[in-house]
Amino acid sequence: MSRWMVLLSGGLCSCTSYADSVWRPIATHATMLAMVMFINLVFLGGLYVLSIIKGKRHRALLESQAQEAQIDFLTQVLNRRGFERRIADKRQLQGYILIVDIDDFKRINDEYGHHSGDVVLQYVAARLKDALREEDMIARFGGEEFVIYAALKNKQSAEELSRRLVISISANSYQVPGVDEPLNVTISVGVASVLDSPNVSDVTSRKGVLSSAFKIADSNLYKAKRLGKNQSVIN
Template sequence: MFLPYQKMYILNLVLFSLSLFSSFAFASEIDWQNNAAEHIRLNIILFINLGLLILILFFSFRHIKRLKRLNVTITNESLTDPLTKVLNRKGFHEQVSRLDEQSGFLLIADIDNFKLINDRFGHNAGDKVLQRVAHALRVQTREKDIVGRYGGEEFVVFFPSNDVETVKKISHRLVVAIANLNLNDISPELQRVTISAGVDKGDTKLSKFERLYENADQLLYKAKAAGKNQVIVFDN
């Protein structure tokens, strides 16, 4: 299947070929020595065809650029969570699947008592909390780390690294940074938001990712049971 801009490019080539063919076919029938008028007429036809071709190509290339930009925009929107601007679940899995590394650490984080925040301060405040947490996750992680919103108040971070000590430091830094967020502009009564998180190491292949997710999720619930506002990292 061809993309729209590829079809347009092919159409232009066909039109150009037909134009040249018709011009040369006409030229082959002319007696050049005894028919100066036809010579002039052919030059006019070629000039008009050339002008039309330039116009067609000019507007086609402009349209192709617009289609490419639109395609990139649509693709990005389909992979990004519209509220928090981090990757959505689909985008997260696509990014992880493209990694050269065969293994890494998955962090699953859940905002503590998020339902109470929504109930007390309203869903608009809850949305702002989600945005602040997502921003903190992006700021506190490395450029190569992959951050996504998995759904609701649950976020995920994939660390393409086998260095457990580095992952521990970043994970604990995330918990502290989110607990220290200034939320007064959302509501003076909203003093603090915290997260609980679990981290486990596993394979990046989708067939094994579900197992990795389940293991990290179990560690997340252990962090919740242990008092929340903390991260538990599995360490062999």
């Protein structure tokens, strides 16, 4: 009996040993495979996170570049492209267009140099912004000309705004680097209603409405120039 027990025990031990020899490599390979899969998952997850971060940075860069493309580099107000895009984004236009032109700007450039003219442009843009409300839009359309859109409800408000702009520019002189005496700078302003332009009922597009308002504002600007400058004109 004891002999059979010894043989049985020996058989069991040999089976166990055989099972260990068979499953141990399998377990080892399975563990290694699991580790490789885990490392791959971590790697792929890292790539996914990096792609998201890179995508966000790329979109932010594109948005930043798009914003910069709409800003006048010298004065840091909108340029013409930025102004037109902001206007196009508005659901409804109900307000006034103001065209602002610096008086005798050519004389400033001729007498004191274009650098001094650039400084004056920066000063004027800053003062105009300070005199406007946060919701008003201002853009430099080129040279010494600025355009403003203000969502005002009536002519009286537009007159008050245009007078405030004129006073804000002429109230104090400008100390320009390289120029001994402070410069006195004035502006002329032409104003027009966006909705009350002639023949608005015949205009089917927003572009036509704005074009009509710009023509009237431009005409009023030249009236202000002929009347002696340093003033605003509104119909």
